[in-house]
Amino acid sequence: MTDYPRLLEPLDLGFTTLRNRVLMGSMHTGLEETKDWNRVATFYAERAEGGVGLMVTGGMSPNREGGVFPGAAGLFSDADIANHRTVTDRVHDAGGKIAMQILHAGRYAYSPECVAPSPIKSPISPFPPKELDEDGIEKQIADIATAAARAREAGYDGVEVMGSEGYFLNQFLVEHTNKRTDRWGDSLENRQRLPVEVVRRVREAVGDDFILIYRLSMIDLIPKGQTWDEVVALAGKIEAAGATILNTGIGWHEARIPTIATSVPRRAFTWVTKKLMGEVSIPVITSNRINTPEVAEAVLADGCADMISMARPFLADSHFVAKAAAGRAAEIAPCIACNQACLDHTFGGKISSCLVNPRACHETELRYDPAETPRHVAVVGAGAAGVTVAMVAAERGHRVTLWDKAEQIGGQLNMAKVIPGKEEFVGLVDWMARMVEHPSIDVRLGTAPGVDDLRAADEVVIATGVSPRDPGIEGQDGPNVLSYIDVLRGGAEVGARVAVIGAGGIGFDTADFLTHDGGESTTEDLDAWLREWGVADPEDHRGGLEPEGPRPEPSARHITLLQRKSEKLGKRLGKTTGWIHRASLAMKDVQMVGGVNYERIVPEGLEISFGEARERPTLIEADTIVLCAGQVPERGLADALEAEGIACHVIGGADVAAELDAKRAIDQGARLAATF
Known part of the structure; x- marks a missing residue:
């Protein structure tokens, strides 16, 4: 008897049957562009082995002008078909099914060759598109149909035609981007003509x-x-037409509403999909912020869809479905929707991966093979870096002793998890705690080992994290000054007017924390989140915009967030999530001030000036000053070991203090443990 009967129920499509109701949604990983087809095949085959019912590839371009960027992958030649056959054969050998997504970017294409229904530039691309004429539209339809036929020849089980997210076909549907007056625009019937014709021609081709x-x-938003x-x-x-x-x-x-970031509530949009149930007779898939089998099962039980799409959860854990089916759901590495190693990498031109699972998209070069000679690995620090070393080393057959002076696993992740909108970090810490319950890992919490405790180990790993940096501001020892640690670990009394010194990730998080004052996060309250961002029922308001x-609810405090740099605050936050953090604080009327000098802290608040000439002396009136002025590595134990001639590996924040960078820490830990 399974805990997830609906999720694991087969889906009969008539001519073929999917083994369960789980779709691995499309993700552009950048793997196809590497042209390393063994690497591409290994990525998909591992997820087929993990039990997913159907996978969809990243978007494949139907032609040059439709590519998301110049050189985007597609099926343009017999050689391409042969290369993709390598992938589909491996997936089928692993018992899986795979569809190829055909993605025409339209005006979103980052290329001077981009085309669209009308010559209206996208706000997310610098290139104005060329308006297609009748022949140009016919070419796009024919190229998409040809791509589908080639996908079948390459062994794919199907195709997904991308008609959402504001891409090419979506651009024809609304007057916002379609100003045409011919048979491809103006009336609703004309605006809907292209996607319908594309589906009809694709079905004819395959x-x-x-x-x-x-x-x-x-819901366009x-x-x-x-x-x-x-x-x-x-x-x-x-x-x-044949779907x-x-x-x-x-x-x-281009919508200014977050849809997949960690601050978005789980299953935040399944109610939209549910509205379509019964309107069509073919199966309907729902998506977005579904990341556990429990949530997926509940969505199906609530009648919101016939099938569940999860994309990034399969970066976090390729065996998501198999673990759920085997009663091992607690061992599923959680997708925390942070975007740091997946979407941020994609939009930065890098190969995608996963903060939680650095092997994602690197399966052929980051391997956790059984160790030839089991060793004793001593790890000091049970934060993100240290726990990762312990998990990977134990998986490979080593014996591990894991120390931490704190009484709980997780290190500074335990501060991250209290930030409103970062509740997914709770699940990450819980999963780490579960995974170190391993027969080969001896966990010693509440204990700070000394040099003598580590002498006998074969490998010593120092992952002791960071300490707050001393900003050296006159008056910082006053009773009205707190560290971010005092605030985020709770118990510190914070006044109604707050000045936050430092606008890196921790400064933004601390400011967000203080706007709530212990109130319920909107991430935990869907109705409140929808109000906060102005999302409406599309039956009531066009596009789903209120x-x-x-x-938003008003801030619990008046907060001023400051930084020394004169650049825009939050510029160095995540590529795809920084705007969300800035918008969230702006909606709470948090004042953001850059280019300041911190002159002194006085009982009335913080005295600042501007620029090298220290102009415009100003008093920021504040009851509490919170220091978020960076971190320094905690290297005391590493230095003591080196003084005794004991070799050690220093990783994570103890190596480089760069905010609370769990992505780098986990990657470092995994790669180190793979070498033992």
Whole structure:
């Protein structure tokens, strides 16, 4: 008897059956662009072995002008077909099924060759698109159909036609981007003509016994987006044109509402997909912020969809489904939706990976093979870096002793998890605690080892983390001054007016924490989150946008966030999430001030000036000053070992203090443990 009967139930599509209701959604990893097809095949095959019902590749371009960026992968030649056959053969050998996503970026293409229904530049690309004429539209349709036929020839079980997130087909649907007056624009019927014709031609090209998924934008989250009646009408037309399954797309990329970041509530948009249930007779997939089998099962039980799409959870754990089926859900490495190693890498032109699982997309070069000679590994520090070393070393057959002076696993992750919107870190710490319950790991909490305790170990790893940096501000020892540690670990009394010194990630997190004052995070309250960001029912308001706009709860305090650098505050935050942090604080009326000199702290607040000339002396009136002025490595034990001639590996914050950088710490720990 399984705990997830609906999730693990097969789905009969008539001509083929999926082994369960789990789709691994499309992710652009950058692997196909490496042209290392063994690496690509290994990535997908490992997830097929892990039990997923159907996978969808990253977006493959149907032509040069439709590529997300110049050189984007696609099926353009016989050689491409042969290379992709390597992938599909490996997936099928592993018992899986795989579909290829066909993605035409339209005006989102980062290329001067981009095309669109109308010559309206996207806010996320510097290139204005060329308006397609009748012949140009026909070329796009033919190229998409050809890509689908080639996908079948390459051994794929199906294709997904990308019609959401503001890409090419989505751009034809709304007046926001389609200003045409010919048969491809103006009226609703004309605006919907292109996606329907594309699906019809794709079905014609691939035959009846081939999966055809259409990714439908169910809530655009942009001004002048689709009405719900328009979405339902399009869904019916897409079904009639030959789609096998409808997949859910949420929001355009240019929308100013977060949809997949960690601060978005779990299953935040499944209610939108549920509205389509019964409107079509083909299966409907729901998506976005579903990251545990419990949540997925509940979504199906609530009648929100026929199938669940999860993408990044399969970066975090390739065996998500197999572990759930085997009653080992507590061992599933959790996707915390941080975006740091996946989407941030994608938009930075890097190969995607996963903060929690550095092997993701690096399976061929980061291997956890059994150790030839088991050794004793001593690890000091049970934060992100140290726990990762312990887990990987134990998995490889080594004996591990893991020390930490604290009474709990997790290190500074325990501060991250109290930040409103970062509740997923609770699950990460819990998973780490579960994984070190391993017969080969001796966990010694509340204990700080000395040099003599470490002499006998074969390998010594120092992962002792960081300490707050001393900013050297006159008056910082006053009773009105606290460290971020005092605030985030609780117990410190904070006044109604606060000046936060330092606007890195910790400064932003601390400011966010203080705006709530212990109140419930909107990440834990979907209705409150929808109000905060101005999301409406698309049946009531076009595009799903509340006419009144965002309606956040007022801040619990008046907060001023300051930094020495004159650049925009938050500039160095995550590439795809920094705007969310800035917008969240702006909605709470947090004042953000850059380019300051910290002159002195006085009982009335913080005295600052501006620029090298120390101009405009100003008093920031504040009851409490919170120091978030960076960190320094905690290297005392490492230095003592080196003084005794004992070799050690220094990783994580103890190596380089750079905010609370769990991505780097976990990657460092995994790669080190793989070498023992």
